Amino acid sequence: MNNASPFLELESGPRVDITWDGKPLSLPDGANLAAALLACGIEVFRSTPVSGAPRGPFCMMGACFDCLVEIDGVTRQACMIEVKNGLDIKTINVPRAPNA
Amino acid sequence: MRKRDLVVIGAGPAGMAAAVLAAELGLDVTVLDEQVLPGGQIFRGVDRVSASRSKILGRDYTDGARLTQDLRQSRIKHFSGAVVWAIEENFRISFTHEGRGAQINADRILLATGALERPMPIPGWTLPGVMTAGAGQILLKQSGIVAQDAVLVGSGPFLYLIATQMVGAGTPPAAVIETQRLRDMIRATRHLGGALRGWPYLAKGLKMISEIKRARVPRYTGATQIAIEGEGKAAALTFIHKRQKKRVACKTVYLHHGVVPNTHAARSLGISHRWDAGQVSFVPELNPWGQSDVAGVFIAGDGAGIGGAKVAEYAGQLAALKVAEELNCISISHRNRVAVPLRRALAREMAVRPFLDAAYPPFEEALSPSDSTLVCRCEEVTAGDIRKYARLGCLGPNQTKAFARAGMGPCQGRYCGLTVTALLAEANGLSPDQTGYYRIRAPLKPVTLGELAAMDNMSEGPVD
Numbered sequence A: 001m002n003n004a005s006p007f008l009e010l011e012s013g014p015r016v017d018i019t020w021d022g023k024p025l026s027l028p029d030g031a032n033l034a035a036a037l038l039a040c041g042i043e044v045f046r047s048t049p050v051s052g053a054p055r056g057p058f059c060m061m062g063a064c065f066d067c068l069v070e071i072d073g074v075t076r077q078a079c080m081i082e083v084k085n086g087l088d089i090k091t092i093n094v095p096r097a098p099n100a
Numbered sequence B: 001m002r003k004r005d006l007v008v009i010g011a012g013p014a015g016m017a018a019a020v021l022a023a024e025l026g027l028d029v030t031v032l033d034e035q036v037l038p039g040g041q042i043f044r045g046v047d048r049v050s051a052s053r054s055k056i057l058g059r060d061y062t063d064g065a066r067l068t069q070d071l072r073q074s075r076i077k078h079f080s081g082a083v084v085w086a087i088e089e090n091f092r093i094s095f096t097h098e099g100r101g102a103q104i105n106a107d108r109i110l111l112a113t114g115a116l117e118r119p120m121p122i123p124g125w126t127l128p129g130v131m132t133a134g135a136g137q138i139l140l141k142q143s144g145i146v147a148q149d150a151v152l153v154g155s156g157p158f159l160y161l162i163a164t165q166m167v168g169a170g171t172p173p174a175a176v177i178e179t180q181r182l183r184d185m186i187r188a189t190r191h192l193g194g195a196l197r198g199w200p201y202l203a204k205g206l207k208m209i210s211e212i213k214r215a216r217v218p219r220y221t222g223a224t225q226i227a228i229e230g231e232g233k234a235a236a237l238t239f240i241h242k243r244q245k246k247r248v249a250c251k252t253v254y255l256h257h258g259v260v261p262n263t264h265a266a267r268s269l270g271i272s273h274r275w276d277a278g279q280v281s282f283v284p285e286l287n288p289w290g291q292s293d294v295a296g297v298f299i300a301g302d303g304a305g306i307g308g309a310k311v312a313e314y315a316g317q318l319a320a321l322k323v324a325e326e327l328n329c330i331s332i333s334h335r336n337r338v339a340v341p342l343r344r345a346l347a348r349e350m351a352v353r354p355f356l357d358a359a360y361p362p363f364e365e366a367l368s369p370s371d372s373t374l375v376c377r378c379e380e381v382t383a384g385d386i387r388k389y390a391r392l393g394c395l396g397p398n399q400t401k402a403f404a405r406a407g408m409g410p411c412q413g414r415y416c417g418l419t420v421t422a423l424l425a426e427a428n429g430l431s432p433d434q435t436g437y438y439r440i441r442a443p444l445k446p447v448t449l450g451e452l453a454a455m456d457n458m459s460e461g462p463v464d
């Protein structure tokens, strides 16, 4: 649990270690990744390629793509992934190249 | 590659009920759903939920375990975590499963892909901390996490449901800010006859409202000029209530003004859709069995028009009956006999809808947002941009997509499509039907090269 998070975890279970932009975090094993990140106080998941505006999960059902993160070099929807030990997650903050 | 009799896409109440009945009637059924567990949106995570969370979520939720159990017990092949990204003409369905691409063939297809939250573009809706109310509820159902300082904004009984669940979890919302007005309720009384036929829903609604009151959660109705403030994330909600400007500090905003059919897969197959003025959305054109105008493709559940979980279940079963009859597993008279009570139950469940649609209409300001409000979240296109392109002669969403990129991003228009159609229709003085909708093409969800490469290598082993 994290006091800085606007979210409260009602239950607790075994945790595993992951990294978020190199920073170690301990998240509930098998939990939904987006939910687990929100619960530990991470609200901004990425910035947009157009204006660089911050974004976080919006729909939690795989439809909006605002929760995109990079895992092992692949862009994934955090709300569609389960927490596993050793996940190495990077935030996506790449502005779009002009004229792209 | 072996052909399945029926492939069901979506394991919500519609897909589960259809699959179970079809398998019982002797069909070879495969179910594909992108979520890790069956249940769809309403019964999300029901197989793993803890006892304490079950109590918060209530019987209407835990009852879903009946369907997930049936799905497991029967001879159905269910792939969870299977993201369907293409359905081709010969009914070859491509999906990603466990990091690999896979394909199966179907004789008949049932699309049971459910609903999406109606997009609610208001100023600030893209800020972190702003989510759909459905997302808030998914966090609770699936992960047991609740927002501590949330405001719920919009209209509809679903807001009451999540508010009471939050009260039950010991974290009541800071406020419920509703957009429906007294005159909507007065207009809705026209449909009171139907509403009374659906009286259990009304009783539930009134009970939820009184629970919210008892928990002393402030409720404001008829709110206008709603905006979310915050630097880098949501910090407060401002609105006008009874001519007074109000501001409620919050860390989380849950938006909801109804759900709309998720027509994405259906549109990619070229199925015809029409505008439903009562539901303020497009719905696919279907016959009473859920059969679309693309031969062999059926649609059931909220993807066919919003009816809720029970309607989804009955409609799924009706489609299963029709497919079983077409594939010679049952006779026409058998089909019709079983269909009679299903149709009766379905009509009873639908009776309350016209009343609810009229009493809790979508928020007008979000149907026609101010010029500076973002409508396309992915490409950051504003309502003003869309109006500008309408003035330059754009008649339909596929034109503004080409010029303004609205609908071009990864969500493929799921959260801007209806808004863009509404804005163009309004600006051009045309109907939504005349204005049309985005052309949807595969891939419905992004596929990685790695997943495709894995598909090339894959023998038919893992799937067949």
Ligand SMILES: Cc1cc2nc3c(=O)[nH]c(=O)nc-3n(C[C@H](O)[C@H](O)[C@H](O)COP(=O)(O)OP(=O)(O)OC[C@H]3O[C@@H](n4cnc5c(N)ncnc54)[C@H](O)[C@@H]3O)c2cc1C
Pocket: A061, B009, B010, B011, B012, B013, B014, B015, B032, B033, B034, B035, B039, B040, B041, B042, B043, B082, B083, B084, B085, B112, B113, B114, B115, B116, B117, B133, B134, B135, B137, B138, B161, B259, B265, B300, B301, B302, B303, B308, B309, B312, B444
């Ligand atoms: C977020 C949300 C929460 C809701 N909560 C409630 C509630 O608590 N109570 C209530 O009465 N109603 C709720 N509803 C309304 C709900 O739509 C219906 O009550 C009911 O879930 C509809 O059932 P369905 O079977 O039609 O679709 P759903 O239950 O939505 O199931 C559709 C399934 O299709 C899957 N799917 C969609 N596209 C693909 C694809 N391309 N590939 C693979 N799988 C796919 C989804 O993962 C999903 O599991 C909610 C709606 C939403 C959007």
Ligand code: FES
Pocket: A034, A056, A057, A058, A059, A060, A061, A062, A063, A064, A065, A066, A067, A068, A077, A078, A079, A080
């Ligand atoms: S939060 Fe919408 S796709 Fe993940």
